[in-house]
Amino acid sequence: MVLGLVVGVGTGLASIWMLFLSSFVGLVAFWWLIKNANRLLYETQLGERQYSLPPGDLGLPFIGNMWSFLRAFKSNNPESFLDKFVSRYGKTGIYKAFMYGFPSIIVTTPETSKKVLTDDDAFKPGWPVSTMELIGKKSFIGISYEEHKRLKRLxxxxxxxxxxxxxxxxxxxxxxxxxxxxxxxxxxxxxxxxxxxxxxxxxxxxxxxxxxxxxxxxxxxxxxxxxxxxxxxxxxxxxxxxxxxxxxxxxxxxxxxxxxxxxxxxxxxxxxxxxxxxxxxxxxxxxxxxxxxxxxxxxxxxxxxxxNAGHESSGHTIMWATVFLQANPEAFQRAKAEQEGILKRRPPTQKGLTLKEYREMDYLSKVIDETLRVITFSLTVFREAKKDVKINGYSIPKGWKVLVWFRSIHYDSELYPNPMEFNPSRWDVNF
Structure with a gap:
């Protein structure tokens, strides 16, 4: 009887253990499947080309990398989003991610960005459909290069x-x-x-x-x-x-x-x-x-x-330029001296600002350039690969989105020493 109880209890415990183990293995397998769903869906179909993709992570289905992206840009340290890629995969200048519902390549250096933005045989505008629905299919961001030139000219x-x-x-x-x-x-x-x-x-x-x-x-x-x-x-x-x-x-x-x-x-x-x-x-x-x-x-x-540009970017740029000048007395005094010099040279009979005087505002122009660099109002632009493309030895598959990450370029210490510092004089050197 005792033996029967022992055997029964042992069998019951074994069954519970097996059930627990099966559940654990099932949960692990399910989590692995969820975690790798985007990779399995978008990368494996590329065959051998998947092995030459840039380093990175496509994240979870549907969400991809968007939660970490939005969290970073709502914090006081928006650079933390890309910093995680750099710390994990090294400073390659090109990474794979899943952004705005699409498998994407993020490029972060001037060289790769120039290639993506100027090679119209390989890339076309690639803004998300959701953005196009808001901004308009006939706006500059959603039309071909030739149509863009035509509309701009007109x-x-x-x-x-x-x-x-x-x-x-x-x-x-x-x-x-x-x-x-x-x-x-x-x-x-x-x-x-x-x-x-x-x-x-x-x-x-x-x-x-x-x-x-x-x-x-x-x-x-x-x-x-x-x-x-x-x-x-x-x-x-x-x-x-x-x-x-x-x-x-x-x-x-x-x-x-x-x-x-x-x-x-x-x-x-x-x-x-x-x-x-x-x-x-x-x-x-x-x-x-x-x-x-x-x-x-x-x-x-x-x-x-x-x-919309007049409503958003212009107002923000003027505000930040004012904030930066207030926080940097030396830059403020230099900008002020330039304006006072223009007024002193103005003929007594002249009323109002002239185009010639506007063009003499050399330092103020640098203040604006530096403000635009520091605040980087336009975070990124979207392109889409029209065909398979190789950049820096990495593959960009046809149909994938390519995000030119301006903020990373503007905060590159090799291009801009002390990039977090507001310094209009850095524009004395032509980039």
């Missing part, structure tokens, strides 16, 4: 040339002076918010000849929502930033369509007269060699893109 006319720049300089100077006087009477202000309003007002005038406060406020609200969505994961469900951004784009398109329709009606009436053409007029008038004109979709996507 739409840049009203903001190019000495006469055009002189006209806008006068308006810009007047509105900046007015804004500064207004801010000085308000006491404490939210600087970035006011700068956004200022730069947005300027770009609205240049592109639409509009100074309408209601239109500007409506556009600002929608652009704020849109840009949150551009930086968020593409989850198109109610409550998520991307879903809200899609609605914001729809509202922006409706606003711009009404502006285009109104301008067309004004021009058709025969009573439309302006002293100068703005961007809207230029895009309505311009023709290709074959006589074809830009469609409403072309015009709206270009307007949406340009005005």
């Amino acid at each position: 739409t840049a006319a009203p903001i190019n040339g000495h006469e055009a720049l002189s006209v806008y300089l006068k308006y810009i100077e007047e509105i900046v002076i007015t804004s500064l006087e207004k801010w000085s009477k308000l006491g404490q202000i939210e600087f970035l918010t006011q700068l956004r309003k200022l730069t947005f007002k300027i770009i609205m005038y240049i592109f639409l000849s509009s100074e309408s406060e209601p239109v500007m406020e409506a556009l600002e609200r929608e652009y704020t929502v849109l840009n949150y969505g551009v930086r968020a994961m593409a989850i198109n469900l109610p409550g998520f930033a991307y879903h809200k951004a899609l609605k914001a784009r729809k509202n922006l398109v409706a606003i711009f369509q009404s502006i285009v329709d109104e301008r067309r009606a004004q021009r058709k009436s025969g009573n439309y007269y302006v002293k100068k053409k703005d961007m809207m007029d230029a895009m309505l008038d311009v023709e290709d060699d074959d006589g074809s004109k830009l469609t409403d979709e072309d015009i709206i996507d270009v307007l949406l893109m340009y005005l």
